[in-house]
Amino acid sequence: MKPSFSKSNLLSSAVLVLNANYSPMTVCTAKRAITLHFLDKIDVLSNYDDKINSPSIALELPSVIKIRTYIKNNNLSVEISRKNILARDGYKCQYCGKQSNALTVDHVVPKFKNGLDTWENLVAACKNCNQSKGDKTPEEARMPLLNKPKRPNRIHYFQRLVKKKQADWRPYLFMEPLN
Ligand SMILES: [Zn+2]
Secondary structure, X not given: OOOOOOHHHHHOOEEEEEXXXXXXEEEEEHHHHHHXXXXXXXXXXXXXXXXXXXXXXXXEEEEEEXXXXXXXXXXXXXXOOHHHHHHHOOOEOOOOOOEOOOOEEEEOOOHXXXXXXXXXXXXXXXXXXXXXXXXXXXXXXXXXXXXXXXXXXXXXXXXXXXXXXXXXXXXXXXOOOOO
């Protein structure tokens, strides 16, 4: 008899990690969460419906955990990188709206005009748009941005990971009130 999911798949399920004061901190794998649970470092607030069956025990698969020791300086900012900029922009060119796997990152205000490497000045752009914009600002190139680029915060990123199975995450990510 073959289970529908292999054990290793289940162990890599995403687990929402909350700080001791319930503020969302990060996402880890179920494997890591189970280890922390055995080390008595966390409380499990919610489990997935799936169980991990090993010959000796049936383990519940954690979905939301809370660490016991409060971590100060929990910085909710997202690291600025090509990958994270494309993800923020939904893998869509911010000039023509085309979705593509071959996007570039464009400086809204060009570098040589002292445009900075900031969330507010970097957007996803397709190669065509990047080329036709060249070394101009959007105004000069008459290529208005579809969205004003903003600094994301990690809560937004976690919210995007919430699928049907992660319904239990929603109250902790301010997507619905806690009951
Ligand atoms: Zn484009």
